[in-house]
Amino acid sequence: MDEQPRLMHSHGVGMAGHPGLAQHMQDGTAGTDGEGRKQDIGDILQQIMTITDQSLDEAQARKHALNCHRMKPALFNVLCEIKEKTVLSIRGAQEEEPPDPQLMRLDNMLLAEGVAGPEKGGGSAAAAAAAAATGGIGADNSAEHSDYRAKLSQIRQIYHTELEKYEQACNEFTTHVMNLLREQSRTRPISPKEIERMVSIIHRKFSSIQMQLKQSTCEAVMILRSRFLDARRKRRNFNKQATEILNEYFYSHLSNPYPSEEAKEELAKKCSITVSQVSNWFGNKRIRYKKNIGKFQEEANMYAARTAVSATSVSAHGSQANSPSTPNSAAAKSFRFTVCNLFLFMSFCLTRPFVCVSPLFQVDTLRHVISQTGGYSDSLAASQMYSPQGINTNGGWQDAPTPSSVTSPTEGPGSVHSDTSN
């Protein structure tokens, strides 16, 4: 008699008010009357309730019997339905979430950096972009490019290996859990929907690992990139030729060493550096020259002489080309000028110590001598620009930094527009 209340209780909880059950039961018990059905259910429930009191073997046997019972599918479906309605309806709605924006951002970043996505050219494209950003596109950078590419592909390799491992682990675990749930679904009410939900939970848990992986990969790429892009860290001295071109321009425009934008571009092209590098160079040069004129005097003299010699030799060459066999008066003038300048150059070398004491000396001499040669306004104009008198008492250059003036028709021979250097 003590089993009756349990049975009744279970009956009440499990069946009452469940419309689907009648249908299920009808499906499974076609042709039997109501009393018979009640008896069936009572049997089943009683067996279920007492199953834990039995020994393992007995329980296994009973389980098997229950599984084979004709009412089992109906009862199982009812339990599934109840579970679905009570559990899944509560959580179901909030689980439909859009893809994580942060994960999307990381994905995009990795794709842009060439870590994710197709292999070919990804790294080099980023490297090229990085190089373009720094402006250093010289031959010196090729080694660093390959270094960058190598490191990036290393990161890429690690990322893909880890991602593969992660996917494998995720799949293995998901399969394992699915198998387990499928197995269990024979003995407890687990609907396919619930399995699906469990899979999505697993994927969500795993996606946090994926996020970590992607995040650290992004960090690694960023560090690599910042190192590659950090110009200060990878500062390289300009090559000798570039320095000479810049110095020639500087000293031949000493009265107003402010190249125009066009001149800067031209210089940049000639030196294989960027316009901003040219600007930096001139900024540094002006300030350092101004701070210590004496120190730069020797350099100024050298470039003055060199430019003058170069200018005259070009002039002479040009004249000879016009009349190679019979030197005319212009050619003679050029020759005279060349000799004068050679003399000047030698005297610069000999009088260097004195020149340093009196920076104006050679400039005035130069101007005087050139004026005596009777012409070559271009060369004269050029020589005038060597004068350190350009710096006024306020510490600034006399001429206002008006870029247009440097490209004026009186431009010196060392200018980028009249390419007599190198």
Place this chain on the structure above:
DNA sequence: AGACATGATTTCTG
């Protein structure tokens, strides 16, 4: 290793 040179960056100014 230390001094100096030099390219780049930062801060300030007109």
Place this chain on the structure above:
DNA sequence: CAGAAATCATGTCT
């Protein structure tokens, strides 16, 4: 915003 000035960080020389 260009340039001056100060400063940083690295390269080069001794």
